[in-house]
Amino acid sequence: MPPTPEGDETDVAEGSTDINEGSSPDGSGPGSDPATASSSSSSSADAPLASGRGDGDDDDDDDDDDDDDDEEVPPPVPPPPSSSPACPPANKVERRSLNSRYGNRAGLIQTLSLLLNSGLMLYAHFGPLGEIYSSRDPASSSAGRMMMSDGGAGMCDSEEDVTAWTNGGGSSSRPAMSNYCSREYEGGCFLDAACIERCFVEVYGFSENCSTCFGVLPTCSVNDGCMMACSSDSFGEECTSCNEPCVEELAVCTGLPSGAVCTPQDEEIWTSDDGEAHAKVMGMLRYCATVNGGSCLLNATCVETCVATFFGYSGGCSGCFGESSACGVDNGCTLACVQNNTGPECVSCTSPCVVELATCTGFFNVNSTVDDDTSSSQASNEAVVFENCNEFDLESIETWFGVYGIRFIQSVKDAWNGDAKLLAVIIVMFSGLWPYIKSIMLIILWYLPTTVGTQTATLLWLARLSKYTLIDVFALIVLFVGVQLQLDIGGTEAVTRAEPRLGLIAFFWATVWQYLQIEVVKSMHERTLSTMMAAAGEEGDRLLFSKLWIPAVVLVASVGLFVAGAVTELVYFTSVDSAGVCTRSYNLVSLVLALLSEIGMTSNSVPAQMWALFANYVVLILMFPIVTHLLQIVFIVGRLRSKKLKYLSEGTLIMWLFASIEPLLIGIFAVEYKVRFSVSNLNLPCTI
Missing domain, CATH: 1.20.120 (Four Helix Bundle (Hemerythrin (Met), subunit A))
Known part of the structure; x- marks a missing residue:
C-alpha cells in the first residue's frame, strides 16, 4: 500500500489525541472524527475525473487504470456502532461512598466525632436538665391536709355542731358557707385559717374545735391546685370535682353526716x-x-x-x-x-x-342564724378577683428549697401520664430519638456506596431537620420563665424560680456540634460535586427566579411576618393567689429578657449557665433570622451586578436552616403541660 498521504497522517495524529482522551484503542471510539475521514475518501475517489480520463481509452489506459487501482487509498472503515446507549455523566450515576472520596482518615475522624457527640447526648438525656426552687418549705405544702388528718375523726360530735350543721343545710350548703367566709366575712378571709374559723363560729354557730376542720379546707383546695377553677365559679362542676379529696377529708375530720341523697x-x-x-x-x-x-x-x-x-x-x-x-x-x-x-x-x-x-x-337551706345580707352573700358564687402581681423583697429570702428536678425521661412520663400522649411522642421523636438517628444516617452515608443525588438530598434534609432536636431546650427556657412566681398564700409569701443544669447546656451544644458536622460534610460534598460538574462542562445551579420582583416580594413578606411575630404576644402565664390574679405576657424579646430578671438571677447558683441559655436564644431566635434577611437583601441587590454570589447564598442558607423559630413554637405548646405538672408538684395555683 502506498504511504499514507500527509493529510491522512494529520487525521491519524488527531485520532491518536482523541484516543488519549477516552476513545477505544482502535480509534473507533468517541474521539474519531467521521467528517474528516469522509472528506479524505471523497477527494481520492474524484481524482480520476479531475484528470480528464474516460472509459473509452485503449489498453494503456487500462494499464493506467490498474496502476491507479493499485495506488488508490481504500476508504476508512466507519466506527462500529456503540454496544450500549449513551450514558449520563458518570458523576450522576456512579455509586461511591464518601469514604472512598475523602479517605479512611477523614472517615475515622467523622466516626469518632459522632460517637463522642452521642455520648454527650446520652449525658443530657439521663442527667439533670434543671431545678425548680421555692422559698416555701415543701414539707408545709400539705399542711392543710395534714391538719385535717391529724385532727382525727368526729371533731364536730357535739349537739351544738350537729344542730348548726343541720340548720345550715348540711353538706349541700357547705360550699356557700365557705364561699361567704373566704370572700365576704371581715372583707374576705381568703386562705387565712384563723379568720375562717372565726367565721364558722360567729356566723354559723359551730364550736371552736369543729371550726378548725373548716378553717384549713381552702388551704387544702389551693394545695390541690383548685384555686384557678374555683376563682371563677366556686359552685361549678370543675371546682367541685377538684375539691372532692379535700371534702372527703373534711367529712372525716368533722364526722358530720353528708346527707343529700337526691340526684x-x-x-x-x-x-x-x-x-x-x-x-x-x-x-x-x-x-x-x-x-x-x-x-x-x-x-x-x-x-x-x-x-x-x-x-x-x-x-x-x-x-x-x-x-x-x-x-x-x-x-x-x-x-x-x-x-x-x-x-x-x-x-x-x-x-x-x-x-x-x-x-x-340538699335542695334548700334552712338557716335562722344568718341575717338576710349574709344569706345573699352566700348565694353569690362569683369570685372577687383583683388584678395584682406581687413584688416581694427577694433579697430577704434566706433559704431556697429544691422542690422539683427536671429530667428528660421524667418529662416524657409526665406528658404521657398527663393526657398529653401526642406531646410525649413529639418529644421522644425529635429530642429523644432524632439526635441518634441523625448520627446513624451520617455514618451510613459516609461508608455506604450511593449515588451523588442520594448523598446530596440526604445531607440537605439532615441539615434542614437538625434544629428540631432543640424543641425540649426551648420548652425548658419558657418553663423557667413560667415558674417565676411570687404568690401570697394566706398571708405567706411563696416565691418560685428555676435554674438550668449542665445537662441542658450539654444537650444544646451536642445539637450544635452535630449540625456543624453535617454542614462540614455537606460543604465537602458540594465542593467535590462542583469540581466534577466543571470537568464535565456542566453548568452549576441556576437561580430559581428569573424576575427580580418575585424574591423581593417574598423577602418583604417574610420580614413583615417576623417583625409582627416579634412584637405581638407570644405566651402568657396566669397565677392566682390570695391577693388576686396576676397575668404576665411575653413577646419574642421580653421572653428571653425574663431569663435574666431579678427573680431569675436572685441567689442563682449557676449564673453562667443562665447567660449561656440567654445567648443561645438570642443567636438562634433573633440574630440568625435578622442576619438572614439582611443577607437576602444584599443577595437581591447584588444580582444587579452578578448572579453568582455563591458564598453569600451558602452562608445565608446555613444560618436560615438553623434559625429555630419553629422549635420554639412547638416548645411553647409543650410548656402548657410542663407548667401544669410542675406547679402541681409545687402545690401552687398557676395556668398558662
Whole structure:
C-alpha cells in the first residue's frame, strides 16, 4: 500500500489525541472524527475525473487504470456502532461512598466525632436538665391536709355542731358557707385559717374545735391546685370535682353526716316549681295524704310511693319526703297541719322535720342564724378577683428549697401520664430519638456506596431537620420563665424560680456540634460535586427566579411576618393567689429578657449557665433570622451586578436552616403541660 498521504497522517495524529482522551484503542471510539475521514475518501475517489480520463481509452489506459487501482487509498472503515446507549455523566450515576472520596482518615475522624457527640447526648438525656426552687418549705405544702388528718375523726360530735350543721343545710350548703367566709366575712378571709374559723363560729354557730376542720379546707383546695377553677365559679362542676379529696377529708375530720341523697334530676324537679320551700313541702305532703282515700296520711311508705309516682322524684330522694312525713306525725303535727298546713302553728311544729328534709335532699337551706345580707352573700358564687402581681423583697429570702428536678425521661412520663400522649411522642421523636438517628444516617452515608443525588438530598434534609432536636431546650427556657412566681398564700409569701443544669447546656451544644458536622460534610460534598460538574462542562445551579420582583416580594413578606411575630404576644402565664390574679405576657424579646430578671438571677447558683441559655436564644431566635434577611437583601441587590454570589447564598442558607423559630413554637405548646405538672408538684395555683 502506498504511504499514507500527509493529510491522512494529520487525521491519524488527531485520532491518536482523541484516543488519549477516552476513545477505544482502535480509534473507533468517541474521539474519531467521521467528517474528516469522509472528506479524505471523497477527494481520492474524484481524482480520476479531475484528470480528464474516460472509459473509452485503449489498453494503456487500462494499464493506467490498474496502476491507479493499485495506488488508490481504500476508504476508512466507519466506527462500529456503540454496544450500549449513551450514558449520563458518570458523576450522576456512579455509586461511591464518601469514604472512598475523602479517605479512611477523614472517615475515622467523622466516626469518632459522632460517637463522642452521642455520648454527650446520652449525658443530657439521663442527667439533670434543671431545678425548680421555692422559698416555701415543701414539707408545709400539705399542711392543710395534714391538719385535717391529724385532727382525727368526729371533731364536730357535739349537739351544738350537729344542730348548726343541720340548720345550715348540711353538706349541700357547705360550699356557700365557705364561699361567704373566704370572700365576704371581715372583707374576705381568703386562705387565712384563723379568720375562717372565726367565721364558722360567729356566723354559723359551730364550736371552736369543729371550726378548725373548716378553717384549713381552702388551704387544702389551693394545695390541690383548685384555686384557678374555683376563682371563677366556686359552685361549678370543675371546682367541685377538684375539691372532692379535700371534702372527703373534711367529712372525716368533722364526722358530720353528708346527707343529700337526691340526684341532679331530682333537683331540677324541685327548682322547676317556684315557691317557698316549706309551702312546697307541705303542698306535696298534703296532696299525697289525700290519695287512696287518705290512706297515706300516717303511712311514710305510701308517701314515698306518691312522691315518686306523681312528682317524679327518685326512690332515694322520695324517701326523704317519707321520713319528713313520719317526723311530722311523731311530733304531733298532724292535727295542726290538717287544719292549715301553711299556718304558723303547722310551720312551727314541722320546722325540725323540714330541717331534716333539707339536709336529706340538699335542695334548700334552712338557716335562722344568718341575717338576710349574709344569706345573699352566700348565694353569690362569683369570685372577687383583683388584678395584682406581687413584688416581694427577694433579697430577704434566706433559704431556697429544691422542690422539683427536671429530667428528660421524667418529662416524657409526665406528658404521657398527663393526657398529653401526642406531646410525649413529639418529644421522644425529635429530642429523644432524632439526635441518634441523625448520627446513624451520617455514618451510613459516609461508608455506604450511593449515588451523588442520594448523598446530596440526604445531607440537605439532615441539615434542614437538625434544629428540631432543640424543641425540649426551648420548652425548658419558657418553663423557667413560667415558674417565676411570687404568690401570697394566706398571708405567706411563696416565691418560685428555676435554674438550668449542665445537662441542658450539654444537650444544646451536642445539637450544635452535630449540625456543624453535617454542614462540614455537606460543604465537602458540594465542593467535590462542583469540581466534577466543571470537568464535565456542566453548568452549576441556576437561580430559581428569573424576575427580580418575585424574591423581593417574598423577602418583604417574610420580614413583615417576623417583625409582627416579634412584637405581638407570644405566651402568657396566669397565677392566682390570695391577693388576686396576676397575668404576665411575653413577646419574642421580653421572653428571653425574663431569663435574666431579678427573680431569675436572685441567689442563682449557676449564673453562667443562665447567660449561656440567654445567648443561645438570642443567636438562634433573633440574630440568625435578622442576619438572614439582611443577607437576602444584599443577595437581591447584588444580582444587579452578578448572579453568582455563591458564598453569600451558602452562608445565608446555613444560618436560615438553623434559625429555630419553629422549635420554639412547638416548645411553647409543650410548656402548657410542663407548667401544669410542675406547679402541681409545687402545690401552687398557676395556668398558662
